[in-house]
Amino acid sequence: MKRWRWLIGAIALVGILAVIVWRPPPFLFYPKLPFVAFFGRALYVLVLASFLCLYRVARGPTSADRIVAVDLLGVMIIGLCAVLTITTQRSWYLDIGLAWALQSFITVLALSKFLEGKNFDA
Amino acid sequence: MLDWAGLLFVAVGLAFDIFGCIGLIRLPDVYLRLQAATKCITLGTCSILFGTFLVVGLTPGGIKALLCIFVIALTSPVAAHVIARSAHRAGIKLWEGTVADQYAEDQGRKA
Numbered sequence: 130m131k132r133w134r135w136l137i138g139a140i141a142l143v144g145i146l147a148v149i150v151w152r153p154p155p156f157l158f159y160p161k162l163p164f165v166a167f168f169g170r171a172l173y174v175l176v177l178a179s180f181l182c183l184y185r186v187a188r189g190p191t192s193a194d195r196i197v198a199v200d201l202l203g204v205m206i207i208g209l210c211a212v213l214t215i216t217t218q219r220s221w222y223l224d225i226g227l228a229w230a231l232q233s234f235i236t237v238l239a240l241s242k243f244l245e246g247k248n249f250d251a
Numbered sequence: 252m253l254d255w256a257g258l259l260f261v262a263v264g265l266a267f268d269i270f271g272c273i274g275l276i277r278l279p280d281v282y283l284r285l286q287a288a289t290k291c292i293t294l295g296t297c298s299i300l301f302g303t304f305l306v307v308g309l310t311p312g313g314i315k316a317l318l319c320i321f322v323i324a325l326t327s328p329v330a331a332h333v334i335a336r337s338a339h340r341a342g343i344k345l346w347e348g349t350v351a352d353q354y355a356e357d358q359g360r361k362a
Contacts (some may be wrong), residue, residue, distance in 0.1 A: 133287055135277075138276070144272070146269075148338055163273075164254065164258050165263075166259060168261070171261060171262075171265055172346060174265050174268075174269060175265070175268065177255070177269070178268050178269050178271075178272040181272040181273070181275065182272060182275065184276065185275050185276060185284075191281060191338075191343050193281045193337070193341070193343055194281055194339065197275070197281065197284055197285050197288065197289075197334055198275065198331050200289075200327075200331070200334065201271070201272075201275060201292050202286050203273075204292050204293060204296050204323060204327055205268060205292055205296060207296055207319055207323065208268060208295070208296040208299040208300070209262065211296075211299050211300050211302075211303040211316060211319070212303070214301065214307065214312050214316070215261075215266060215303055215306050215307065218307075218310035218312075218360075219312075219332035220307075220311045221270060221317060222276065223303075223312060223315035224259045224315065225320055226252065226315075227315065227318060227319055228323060230319065230322050230323055230326065231322065231326070233326075233330075234326040234329075237329070237330040237333065237334065240331060241334050241336075241337040242337065243339050244337045244338065245336075245337035245340050245341055247274070
């Protein structure tokens with residue numbers, strides 16, 4: 130049963146990645162930019178990785194899993210902001226990324242201190 | 252030339268990110284997930300930001316990318332350490348295949 134679930138998950142992941150790679154991205158911000166098709170696909174790969182993190186937030190068995198997934202989501206959004214900076218040539222996306230990094234760090238510290246004193250789920 | 256180098260850095264960073272997320276889904280335990288995912292995603296995001304710096308160049312965007320690398324490299328290991336320590340102190344069970352628990356041994360408890 131467990132093997133079948135792993136197999137189904139692997140097939141779904143490889144299928145989504147194949148769709149991302151083989152289909153052209155439907156929006157192009159600056160078509161004269163070099164490698165704009167690659168960076169358009171990189172956005173979709175990062176959004177897929179963010180949804181994998183959100184899956185772990187939704188059904189983590191313990192609350193520490195959720196804290197880990199929120200931390201990693203906060204780190205990965207910064208990469209998304211960087212790719213958006215390349216594709217749109219606007220530098221203020223990295224301002225959002227910087228603020229998100231600092232605020233995610235504070236959030237993780239607060240949640241971890243809240244978890245440390247008590248055992249509020251099994 | 253710098254465009255190709257930046258594309259290479261961004262591609263390596265994307266690979267590290269997606270493998271880190273697969274580790275976050277796949278592994279059986281909080282500590283193993285932390286171990287697999289935190290280092291992968293930190294290095295992958297730093298690589299994407301350095302590729303951004305190479306593509307964009309010495310503009311405000313590139314300088315902000317370098318600043319983001321500094322902030323992430325400073326805060327992400329600290330956050331991972333804090334999560335692992337608080338999860339251990341909150342009494343979250345380890346995976347049943349775990350061999351050693353040296354933090355509990357240091358505290359004088361039985362592993």
